[in-house]
Amino acid sequence: MPPTLRPGAGGSERDVGAESAGVRTLRPRDMDLGAITNHSTLHAKPDGLVLQYGTAGFRTNAEHLDHIMYRMGLLAVLRSKQTKATIGVMVTASHNPEEDNGVKLVDPLGEMLAPSWEEHATHLANAEEQDLQRVLVDISEIEAVDLQQDAFVVIGRDTRPSGEKLSQSVIDGVTVLGGQFHDYGLLTTPQLHYMVYCRNTSGRYGEATIEGYYQKLSKAFVELTKQASCSGYEYRSLKVDCANGIGAMKLKEMQHYVSQGLSVQLFNDGTKGKLNHLCGADFVKSHQKPPEGMEMKPNERCCSFDGDADRIVYYYWDAYGQFHLIDGDKIAALISSFLKDVLLEIGENLNIGVVQTAYANGSSTRYLEEVMKVPVYCTKTGVKHLHHKAQEFDIGVYFEANGHGTALFSKAVEVKIKQLAKELGDNKGKAAKMLENIIDLFNQAAGDAISDMLIIEAILGLKGLTVQQWDALYMDLPNRQLKVKVADRRVISTTDAERQVVTPPGLQKVISDLVKKYKFSRAFVRPSGTEDVVRVYAEADSQENADSLAHEVSLAVFQLAGGIGERPTPSF
Numbered sequence: 132m133p134p135t136l137r138p139g140a141g142g143s144e145r146d147v148g149a150e151s152a153g154v155r156t157l158r159p160r161d162m163d164l165g166a167i168t169n170h171s172t173l174h175a176k177p178d179g180l181v182l183q184y185g186t187a188g189f190r191t192n193a194e195h196l197d198h199i200m201y202r203m204g205l206l207a208v209l210r211s212k213q214t215k216a217t218i219g220v221m222v223t224a225s226h227n228p229e230e231d232n233g234v235k236l237v238d239p240l241g242e243m244l245a246p247s248w249e250e251h252a253t254h255l256a257n258a259e260e261q262d263l264q265r266v267l268v269d270i271s272e273i274e275a276v277d278l279q280q281d282a283f284v285v286i287g288r289d290t291r292p293s294g295e296k297l298s299q300s301v302i303d304g305v306t307v308l309g310g311q312f313h314d315y316g317l318l319t320t321p322q323l324h325y326m327v328y329c330r331n332t333s334g335r336y337g338e339a340t341i342e343g344y345y346q347k348l349s350k351a352f353v354e355l356t357k358q359a360s361c362s363g364y365e366y367r368s369l370k371v372d373c374a375n376g377i378g379a380m381k382l383k384e385m386q387h388y389v390s391q392g393l394s395v396q397l398f399n400d401g402t403k404g405k406l407n408h409l410c411g412a413d414f415v416k417s418h419q420k421p422p423e424g425m426e427m428k429p430n431e432r433c434c435s436f437d438g439d440a441d442r443i444v445y446y447y448w449d450a451y452g453q454f455h456l457i458d459g460d461k462i463a464a465l466i467s468s469f470l471k472d473v474l475l476e477i478g479e480n481l482n483i484g485v486v487q488t489a490y491a492n493g494s495s496t497r498y499l500e501e502v503m504k505v506p507v508y509c510t511k512t513g514v515k516h517l518h519h520k521a522q523e524f525d526i527g528v529y530f531e532a533n534g535h536g537t538a539l540f541s542k543a544v545e546v547k548i549k550q551l552a553k554e555l556g557d558n559k560g561k562a563a564k565m566l567e568n569i570i571d572l573f574n575q576a577a578g579d580a581i582s583d584m585l586i587i588e589a590i591l592g593l594k595g596l597t598v599q600q601w602d603a604l605y606m607d608l609p610n611r612q613l614k615v616k617v618a619d620r621r622v623i624s625t626t627d628a629e630r631q632v633v634t635p636p637g638l639q640k641v642i643s644d645l646v647k648k649y650k651f652s653r654a655f656v657r658p659s660g661t662e663d664v665v666r667v668y669a670e671a672d673s674q675e676n677a678d679s680l681a682h683e684v685s686l687a688v689f690q691l692a693g694g695i696g697e698r699p700t701p702s703f
C-alpha cells in the first residue's frame with residue numbers, strides 16, 4: 132500500500148511521536164508523495180529513455196537530463212538522511228562536449244557515491260512516471276532511511292550553458308522532499324568535493340567556502356615555495372590551458388593568492404573558444420598533441436585542465452620540435468618519489484602504495500616497481516576504485532593515466548607529521564614541515580587540477596627539477612587508444628582489473644595471440660562507462676606497432692562483439 136498524501140510540498144515538518152526508526156521507516160507524513168509526483172510532471176522523463184549511473188554519474192546531451200536532475204535531488208535527500216550528513220550534487224559533464232551535461236552525487240567524506248546507491252540512482256532515473264513513488268519507497272526501505280532525519284545538500288555546477296537550469300531542477304527535487312540546500316553556483320568538481328568534506332568534518336579539513344579553499348591551498352603553497360631552493364623565473368612561470376571551462380574562472384580568482392610563488396598565464400579561458408573543443412587535458416592526452424590556442428615556446432612548461440578541472444596533464448615542445456606529454460603516470464612517479472625522499476629525510480618508515488589502472492603506461496609501472504621500489508596496484512577504471520584502494524595505505528598515491536588523481540594520507544600519518552613538524556629541529560624538522568604543507572596542499576577528497584598543479588610546481592621548485600628532467604624519469608612505451616562502436620557494449624565483460632575479457636567467448640584468445648606478435652606489447656578492451664563505445668588500448672615497442680596492434684584488436688572487437696557502422700580502418 133503506498134503511503135497517503137500530505138498537503139503541501141517540502142519543508143522540514145516533523146512527524147511528532149513517530150515510531151522509532153527501523154523496521155518500516157516509511158510513514159504517511161514522511162514523504163509527500165503527491166507533491167513529488169506533481170513536481171515530477173514538470174520534469175517529465177522522455178518515454179523509453181534509459182540511462183545508467185556510469186563511471187562518473189549520468190552523462191548525456193543536456194536536453195535529456197532534466198528529469199535526471201530532479202530525481203538526483205530526491206536521491207541526494209534520501210542519502211543525506213541515511214548518512215546523517217551533507218551530500219553533494221555536481222552538475223558537470225567534465226571533458227564531454229559543451230552540449231552534454233551530467234550529474235554525480237558526492238558522499239560524506241567528499242568521495243564518490245557508494246556502489247549500492249549508484250544502483251538506486253539508476254533505478255530512480257529510469258522509473259516511468261507511474262513507478263516513481265514506488266521506487267522511492269523501495270529505496271527508503273532497503274536502505275532503512277530515517278525519514279525524520281534532516282537533510283542537507285550542496286550543489287555546484289561547471290560553466291556549461293545548460294548548468295543553471297539543470298541545477299534548478301536538482302533544487303526542485305531537494306526541496307520537494309523537505310531537504311535544505313546550499314547552491315554554490317559555479318565551482319570546479321573538486322571544489323564541490325572539498326566543500327562536502329569540510330562540512331562533514333566540522334571545518335577540521337578546512338572552511339567550506341571558496342575563500343576557505345583558496346586560503347588553505349595558497350597558505351600551504353606559499354610556505355613550500357619559501358623552502359624552495361630554485362625560485363628563478365623559469366621555475367615560477369607556467370602556461371595553463373583551461374579547456375574554456377570553470378578552471379579558468381577559478382584560477383583567475385586564485386591567482387593573487389599564489390602570485391608570490393607562481394605566475395600563471397591562462398589560455399583557452401572561455402572568453403572565445405568552446406568548452407573542451409580542441410583543447411583541455413582529455414584532448415591533449417588522447418591526441419598526444421598540444422591544444423589549440425596556446426602559444427608554446429620550446430622547453431616551456433605547460434599544462435592543461437579538463438572541463439571541470441579535476442584532471443591535469445603537463446607537456447612541452449623540445450628544442451627539436453618534438454612534443455612531450457607528461458601524463459598522470461608521470462605525475463604519480465614525481466609525487467611518490469618526492470614523498471619517499473621526504474620520509475627518508477624525516478626518518479619515518481611509512482607504507483606508500485601507488486594505485487593505477489590498466490591504462491597506466493607499462494614503463495611507469497616498471498619504473499615505480501623496479502627503480503623506486505614502491506608497490507603498485509591496478510584497479511578498474513574510475514576514480515572511485517583507485518581512491519578506495521589508496522585508502523589502504525599510510526600514504527596512497529593514485530592517478531589515472533589521463534591525469535586524474537591525488538594522494539591520501541591516513542589520519543594517523545597526518546597527526547604524526549604535524550607532531551614531528553613541531554618537535555624535530557634541523558633538516559628533519561624542515562622536512563616534516565614540508566610534508567605537513569604538502570598534505571594540506573593535496574585535495575584528499577578528489578583529484579584536483581588546481582591542487583595538483585600547485586603540488587607539482589612546488590615539488591619541481593623544491594627539487595630543482597626542470598620539466599625535461601621530470602620527463603626523463605622514464606620513457607613511455609608508445610601506445611594507442613581507439614574506440615569501437617558496437618550494438619550493445621555490455622556484451623563485453625572483463626576480469627583482472629579489466630585486463631582480461633571474459634565475454635564474448637573467444638575474444639580474449641584472439642587478443643592474446645595478437646599481443647604475442649609484438650615486442651613489449653600489451654592490449655586490452657573494455658566497455659566505456661561514459662560513452663557508448665568499447666575502448667581499445669594497446670602499447671608496444673614502437674608507435675607503428677602500437678597503432679597496428681590497436682587496429683587489429685579493434686577489428687577483433689568489431690567482429691566478435693557486434694560492431695556497427697563502418698569496420699575500423701587504420702587511421703594512423
Ligand SMILES: CC(=O)N[C@H]1[C@@H](OP(=O)(O)O)O[C@H](CO)[C@@H](O)[C@@H]1O
Nearest residue numbers: 186187513514531533659660661662
Ligand atoms: C580511458 C579513460 O581515460 N577513461 C576515463 C573515462 O571513463 P570510461 O569509462 O573509460 O569512459 O572517464 C572517466 C570519468 O572521467 C575516467 O575516470 C576514466 O579514466
Ligand SMILES: [Mg+2]
Nearest residue numbers: 225437439441
Ligand atoms: Mg573531469
